[in-house]
Structure formats: structure tokens, C-alpha cells
Amino acid sequence: MTTDQNFTLAEQLDRDDPLHKFRSRFYIESENTIYLDGNSLGRLPLRTKELLSEVIEKEWGTELIESWNRHWYQKTTQLGDKIAPMIGASNGEVIISDSTSINLYKLSHAALNLQKGKTTIVSDALNFPTDLYILQGLLKEFGPEYKLNLAQTNDGISIETEELKSKITENTALVVLSLVAFKSAFMYQLEEITEYAHKMGALVLWDLSHAAGAVEIELNKSNADLAVGCTYKYMNGGPGSPAFLYVRKDLQDKLSSPIQGWFGDALPFEFDLNYRPAQGIRRFLAGTPPVLNLMAIEPGIEMINEAGMATIHQKSIRLSEFFHSMVASQLKNYGFEAGSPTEPEKRGSHISLKHVEAYRICQALIQPKTSTIKIIPDFREPDNIRFGFTPLYTTYKEVWQTVHRLREIIENKEYEQFSTQRSDVT
Numbered sequence: 001m002t003t004d005q006n007f008t009l010a011e012q013l014d015r016d017d018p019l020h021k022f023r024s025r026f027y028i029e030s031e032n033t034i035y036l037d038g039n040s041l042g043r044l045p046l047r048t049k050e051l052l053s054e055v056i057e058k059e060w061g062t063e064l065i066e067s068w069n070r071h072w073y074q075k076t077t078q079l080g081d082k083i084a085p086m087i088g089a090s091n092g093e094v095i096i097s098d099s100t101s102i103n104l105y106k107l108s109h110a111a112l113n114l115q116k117g118k119t120t121i122v123s124d125a126l127n128f129p130t131d132l133y134i135l136q137g138l139l140k141e142f143g144p145e146y147k148l149n150l151a152q153t154n155d156g157i158s159i160e161t162e163e164l165k166s167k168i169t170e171n172t173a174l175v176v177l178s179l180v181a182f183k184s185a186f187m188y189q190l191e192e193i194t195e196y197a198h199k200m201g202a203l204v205l206w207d208l209s210h211a212a213g214a215v216e217i218e219l220n221k222s223n224a225d226l227a228v229g230c231t232y233k234y235m236n237g238g239p240g241s242p243a244f245l246y247v248r249k250d251l252q253d254k255l256s257s258p259i260q261g262w263f264g265d266a267l268p269f270e271f272d273l274n275y276r277p278a279q280g281i282r283r284f285l286a287g288t289p290p291v292l293n294l295m296a297i298e299p300g301i302e303m304i305n306e307a308g309m310a311t312i313h314q315k316s317i318r319l320s321e322f323f324h325s326m327v328a329s330q331l332k333n334y335g336f337e338a339g340s341p342t343e344p345e346k347r348g349s350h351i352s353l354k355h356v357e358a359y360r361i362c363q364a365l366i367q368p369k370t371s372t373i374k375i376i377p378d379f380r381e382p383d384n385i386r387f388g389f390t391p392l393y394t395t396y397k398e399v400w401q402t403v404h405r406l407r408e409i410i411e412n413k414e415y416e417q418f419s420t421q422r423s424d425v426t
């Protein structure tokens with residue numbers, strides 16, 4: 001297909017897009033900025049702007065401490081119940097708490113204690129570093145007999161199921177995996193892995209950070225044990241918004257949080273001097289949540305529930321298939337290589353392209369010197385440009401424009417005007 005034919009197709013796909021109406025519910029300062037980093041920090045929902053000023057003026061400003069009873073105290077579980085359908089969980093199985101890193105620590109610690117006697121943790125070489133760092137810390141805490149086994153990758157993009165399975169033995173206490181890998185977007189088959197781990201007597205903790213709100217997830221149907229994930233990516237909760245955690249109902253009262261804070265106590269306002277873990281999901285709370293960030297999560301979740309995960313996932317696949325086909329036809333001899341699986345069922349909602357000049361190409365997209373179009377993907381070492389597609393606001397036309405700009409940047413060697421010196425956040 002020629003580039004003009006692709007443009008016509010993009011316009012048609014946008015017209016037919018069942019999620020079309022959602023874009024106007026986000027703050028979009030300029031139609032000349034194409035934002036493809038919603039897998040790192042989602043855009044600002046317009047309702048959140050309004051809601052936050054209400055929370056600040058009316059709740060914090062006027063109602064002050066009364067707002068805890070009126071609006072805030074139950075919010076961590078109320079939002080958990082709203083996230084539940086998005087990930088195939090039930091009421092009372094999800095709660096908002098702390099950060100993904102801390103939730104991963106709490107649940108891994110609890111799982112290792114429940115599985116006493118088994119001393120290995122399995123993860124993989126594509127996992128997000130914070131997950132591995134937390135697990136490395138746990139090894140120190142639990143003792144020298146504890147080991148972390150990582151399934152390896154052959155191509156830097158995916159993990160073969162057989163490779164992962166070969167690491168899971170009867171001595172495996174816990175398997176900790178990102179459902180969607182942060183760099184390549186490789187996606188595991190959640191049900192198959194969970195079933196296999198259970199057969200071997202292991203529990204599984206899924207990090208859903210790059211998956212929740214982007215792909216359909218069936219935690220209950222897969223009999224999943226534990227999960228964590230952030231709310232600032234596809235859920236559009238805002239920078240540093242607190243994370244969520246999921247614990248299957250029947251496991252909740254068997255697990256103990258290693259951070260015995262008062263918000264996880266059965267009756268915090270009895271101020272008992274001895275900790276008594278709350279029944280159910282609340283026991284995984286620790287201390288006071290960051291209320292402004294907590295309140296800011298709701299509009300993003302509501303939009304996802306209104307749109308429905310099946311429709312969101314379908315559009316994510318269509319956007320990335322359109323991108324793939326355009327890259328194949330327009331950027332054939334431009335030095336790009338695939339950094340993500342080509343099969344949509346093995347992928348989340350972002351696509352990485354590898355290039356020796358990846359960092360500088362990324363800079364040229366973000367700070368155009370000749371084009372009026374600014375495009376924001378991100379860069380992940382050593383050579384990945386990551387393009388995140390958020391079905392609620394990414395358009396097919398934006399995908400077309402991105403490939404068009406990539407071609408221009410390479411043809412005109414625009415990247416040569418930039419330094420390879422990395423900024424703090426890439």
C-alpha cells in the first residue's frame with residue numbers, strides 16, 4: 001500500500017473507531033503533539049482536572065478532616081472494586097495501596113512465608129528492574145538458602161514457555177512475572193503459566209503494570225493468586241498515583257503483610273497497641289494514602305469501564321497492526337529492527353523498534369527542528385524506541401504521522417543534530 005492509501009485508511013479507521021468519543025475527554029493541549037508514552041504516564045482526563053480542584057477546595061479546604069468519613073477512608077477499596085472488572089477480578093479482591101514496588105514486596109514476602117520450605121523464586125530476564133531488585137532484597141532477608149532463578153531470553157524480545165517452565169520446580173515458592181514486558185511488550189499466556197505453576201505447587205504474582213487497562217485480563221478465570229500494577233499508565237491516574245494489588249479471596253486471610261501499618265489493622269481507630277490484621281483485602285494496606293493522588297485515579301478507571309476492555313484491547317491490536325504494516329512497507333531499508341513480538345496475541349499495547357541511532361531519533365521526534373509535529377515516544381537502553389498506543393486517545397492518523405516522521409528523520413539525517421548524552425529520564 002502506498003503512503004497515500006495508508007493515510008486514507010487511517011482516516012477511515014478513525015471514523016469507524018468505536019472509542020472515538022473518548023479522545024475529547026482528555027486534556028490535549030495541541031493536535032500537533034502526538035503522545036505515544038501513555039504506557040509510562042497516561043494523559044490527563046479532563047474530569048480529573050475538575051475533580052482535583054473540587055477535592056482541594058471543597059474537601060481539603062472546607063470540609064477538612066470530615067472528608068475522611070465522607071469521601072476518603074473507603075476510597076482504597078471502592079477504587080479497587082472499580083478496577084476489578086478491568087482485570088477479571090471480583091469485589092473485595094483489589095485495593096489501592098502504596099506503589100507497585102512496595103506492593104510487590106508485601107505480596108512476595110507474604111507468599112514466601114506461606115510457602116515455607118520451598119526456597120526458590122522464579123522470574124525472567126525481561127522483567128522490570130524494580131521487580132528483580134525487590135526479589136534480590138527478599139533473598140537477603142529470607143536467608144542464603146533462598147535463590148532467584150531467571151528464565152532467559154533467546155532473542156531479547158520474548159521468553160519461550162518451555163524455558164520458563166523448566167525453571168519452575170517443586171522447590172519453587174513463587175513465580176513473579178510481568179504479564180507484559182516493559183521493553184518488548186512480550187505478553188505471557190496468564191492461564192497456562194498459572195496452571196503449570198500450581199501443578200508444581202508454586203504461587204504466581206503477576207505485575208500488570210503494562211497490561212492493566214491495555215489488554216483483557218482474566219485473573220479469576222485463570223485462578224490467579226496475586227497481582228500488582230500501577231495506575232499512572234493506561235489508567236491515567238497521574239504521576240506517582242498509588243498502585244493496586246490483587247489477592248485471590250481464599251488466599252487473603254492466609255497471607256500476612258510484612259508492613260504491619262495501622263491502615264491494615266482490623267479497627268485502626270480503636271488504637272489498640274497490638275496489631276490485629278483486618279479480614280480480607282484491607283490487611284494489605286500500610287499507612288495513610290496520598291489522598292490527592294488517590295482521588296485523581298477515579299475518572300481514568302471510569303472511562304475504561306465505560307469503554308470496556310474487549311473494545312480497548314481490540315483497538316490496541318488494530319493500532320499496533322497498522323503501525324507494524326506501515327513500518328514494514330515504509331521503513332524497510334532504514335535500519336530498524338523489530339523489538340517486539342509480531343503476533344498480536346503475544347504483545348501488550350506498545351511496540352519497540354530497534355535502531356543503532358534510537359536515542360537520537362527519539363530526540364528528533366520529541367524536538368522537531370523542521371516539522372510542526374512533535375511526537376513523544378520513549379527510549380529504553382540500549383537501542384529501543386518504545387511507541388505506546390493508548391486506545392482511548394491514540395488515533396490511527398497519529399500512527400500514520402509517526403511512521404511518516406520516522407522516515408523523514410532518517411532520510412534527512414535529522415538525528416545528527418542531537419547529542420547521545422542521555423537525560424535523567426529517557
Ligand SMILES: Cc1ncc(COP(=O)(O)O)c(C=O)c1O
Nearest residue numbers: 099100101128178182207209230
Ligand atoms: C512492570 C513495572 N513494574 C513496576 C514499575 C514501577 O513501579 P513503581 O511505581 O513502584 O516505581 C514499572 C514502571 O515504572 C513497571 O513497568
Ligand SMILES: Nc1ccccc1C(=O)C[C@H](N)C(=O)O
Nearest residue numbers: 039040041128182183209380425
Ligand atoms: N514511573 C516512572 C517515572 C518516571 C519515568 C518513567 C516511569 C515509568 O513508569 C517507566 C515505565 N515503568 C517503563 O516501563 O519504563
